[in-house]
Amino acid sequence: MSVIAEILVSFFLVVSGIFGLVGSFGLLKLPETLQRLHAPTKATTLGVGGVLIASMLYFLLIKGSFSMHELLITLFLFLTAPITANFIAKTYMVRSLRAKDLPETGRDYGWAIYDDPPGEGTNR
């Protein structure tokens, strides 16, 4: 039982290490900013998820104590990763893309970061 637990924990640790390394290497290697946004937001979150699963299994199977903290951290990361990715993409669009380079939205209003929001007057 203990050997199986050790193999399981080691497997998750190695897999998460590889995922974390791939995420950071993609951040270094991919040629354009929006492509670079793709690598860490997916792979590093999966890597941290693997580390958290490994630590949960380690404390459950080897130390014999179960804790919910890891699930809290996983939940928090999975909630915040899309928000930060959205904000970083917006930052890049504001600084580097013009509104005429982008396709039409197909609605009455344009892209939210270039046009004022619909409604009376502006928000500023």
Place this chain on the structure above:
Amino acid sequence: MIQVALGFAFLCYGLGLLFNLWRIVKGPDSADRILALDTMVINVIALLILYGIHKGTAMYYEASMLVAMVGFVSTVAYCRFVLRGDIIE
């Protein structure tokens, strides 16, 4: 066996931190730098949890939780500063 796997994971995340630092130095746009800082925060969370496994104590979850919260808030604040020129309007 767990110690070897832990060493491998430490090595991977440390190397990842170096890659992120290189992207911060090089990054042509400020979005790249913000993204690299966010990835650094995530790698530091993973390193803290790995250190907790290494020491065999559950004390480092609170630290990594705090790092996760502060990292999220700082990333959003940085992005808003670049987007709007102000953090709280």
